[in-house]
Amino acid sequence: MKRDLPASAVRTGAVGAALPHDSAHLHVAGAATYIDDIPELAGTLHIAVGMSTVARGRLVAMQLDRVRAAAGVVAVLGHADIPGEKCIGPVKHDEPVFAIDRVEYIGQPLFAVVATSLEAARRAARLAQVTYEEEPPILDYDDAIRANSHVLPPLTLVTGDAKAAIAAAPYRLSNRLLMGGQEQFYLEGQIAYACPREDGQMLVYSSTQHPTETQFTVAHVLGVAPSQVVVECRRMGGAFGGKETQAAYFAAVAALAAAKLKRAVKFRADRDDDFMLTGKRHEFRADYEVGFDASGRILGLEMTLASRCGWSADLSGSVNDRAVMHVSNAYHLANVTIRSLRLKTNQQSANAFRGFGGPQGILAGEHVIDDIARHLKLDPLAVRKANFYSADPSSPRAMTHYGMRVEDNVILELVTELEASSEYARRRAAVDQWNAREPLIKRGLALTPVMFGISFTASFLNQAGALLHVYHDGSVMINHAATEMGQGVYTKVAQVVAEEFGLQVRQVRITATDTSKVPNTSPTAASSGADLNGKAAQAAAREIKARLAAFCASTHGFDAATVEFRDGRVMAGAWERPWEEVVRAAYMARVSLSSTGFYSVPKVGFDPATLKGRPFYYFAYGAAVSEVAIDILTGESRLLRVDVLHDVGRSLNPAIDRGQVEGGFVQGMGWLTSEELVWDAHGRLRTHAPSTYKIPVSSDVPEAFKVSLWERGENVEDSIFRSKAVGEPPLMLASSVFLAIRDAVAAARGGVPALDAPATPERILLACSAGPAA
């Protein structure tokens, strides 16, 4: 599994090694501490919130006497108990911590119960008598559009003249695709544990992807300076975007109660409450008209991308921006108009989820391609190739519709390799033969590419910090801005530090992400954790190396530039000493052995008003071939085989990267097949537990799951050891599953199938039952 690296990148073997996750030995022993596992301070209290049972309306009265009188209840807190800001939110502060005079979704927190146990708090919270003046909820896309209900104003990206290009095109078609949301279902639910400290300070253990925003939210709600608040996160039991903004709420409410009562307070959301309170992946509706030529090449595209954002803005602006940009996936679009509607609906506030609008944009784009292929009766793969961006950066066909030139395009090369290794052509023929022969079980095949932009589109977030200590015995501690949610960023950053110092990874102690160690951090999101924090840690290590080299040079009279750090030794020409000895000598000579490190991504800059600029430092590429079978009498589907080829650049850790590819693919498959969120006509989420919300299990994944990291992968940009980000891109490889199912439905009924996502058995059955389309 270990891959070859260029000589410049390999010294100790730390970078590029398929090392286990840094906590693997703890995970298998049940010895890894999650927040709920921290021994509780004496007198620790627990929280549950009372939630709105009405999706939209005026809050007339709340009678909480029975709540206060319930067994075990210590306090009941509402908006009047908040000393600082009553509204929070990552961009717009449009989310009341507790409802003030209106309610906007079923599940919205009205008040918090603080009690001696979680069970007592939950029981008491249900005793509130609340009077509402109900209004009809806005749930549907068209209802929201008619009511002019938006969390952010509509935005349009225009490049070229789409209308004229479509009118002049030899072929035209229009269609609509609905895409469902997705619950993150991090196995560890939302949790925060707030412990008051002296003089008004607050320590909050938070399961958060964004410790700094959590710190600031706590401070704002408490009405104190952020310097009074420390947020620590050693690890999360999964996050997937769901703890980027939403974790702050739980931390703020726990801290509010802790400050008020001067006791430690834990807020662990019961899974059912977590589903009802927190946001999910955005649901999207894509309406489009496309003009194209006989080869399937797109000449003009007009699309409206509408998303149901729920009751507040959260990160919906950036999510929808990314959707608009990723409609092109790997395809050149010369004449495009994309209208982006960020609709306010009376639901949980849709939020970040792995891919962050990218999956919906890419699926919409792939659906356009699939429509064109079916219209022209061409193999969709041929239409894809006809539309790929040019690999020549100077070509007009290398320019994206958002004004960024693609300078690292490898998609044709990568797809061609996968086409051969997966035997696409042979299997295409075999699937067609099967379908000609078998009346009830139909098969489908699809190869889809992924081209995913890497960087935060909010350019200022593309920065990171690290804090590196070398103790005078030579042991090393690294701390940085990234949070660990299972993706292995701690391991990768430790590999970078070990590589720089020429030490073994086990000699580098990784410590919990902590706002008092590294300040002003960006969220661990946008797949950027290792890219940003690896570079920041490297900068810190190089600073310390420079000091040690200068010290050795001045002591022994050689050129500092000749000093090398490898194999646990410091060397210059014939001179060499063990690392520990050099560190000790430097300490005795009063050399500073601690450093911060900072990194800021070059080249990026983006105007969110026009959606033009260079939002991304580089692109990650991949492709997948999925083969499925459907039963046209029951609508059941099964993934039979999948082949993946994915570009992670020069892998920092191929074992971790492969795990990201496999896990991302299966999560994407869940989004597009079995994971269905259902809100009823009143706006109540009806799928709020794993009993009704179907996450893929081991038997949903085929034995034939062939994943390869692309051997020729290399980042053309100066990323950390020329690696590429891997967190999100593989999720979108699962578009191939959806389009393979669509292919199977087409085999069942002919024409262009009407199949929305997720392709549940019910939808597949309906799509097969509809008469052949034109």
Place this chain on the structure above:
Amino acid sequence: MTTESISLTVNGQPRRMDIDPRTLLVQLIRDHLGLTGTHVGCDTAQCGACTVHVDGRAVKSCSILALQADGTEVTTIEGLATGDELHPMQQAFRDCHGLQCGYCTPGMVMSAIELLKHNPQPSEQQIREGLEGNICRCTGYQNIVKAVQQAAGA
């Protein structure tokens, strides 16, 4: 609050205590005994993160009362290793990268051990079906299946 007396053996140690009869087995393990390696994932007996062994059988410990385990021998994830030596299934999960966030891992390991107990040489399909009661949201299950295969060969 009325209490009931309960006696059981946990990871080889006899335990006797008085508990609220509504206490779930997982609460007894985590809150009363401080064995926090057993995790609560979904609270409703679906995800399998809280799986332990009761008299050698894998049980989702959030789905039974502690009193139902009266007189039994309970093994949790903390009870598998012999000193510093990991159980072969624990070692296999580490060797095969059968984990990412690690939250499902203890329950997954406990279920996998029971799977091999009943079927020491399972086919890949039998492993996949045998672990259907344990949700992993991170790995896509490939490395978990490989870990069980390695442990079966050990």
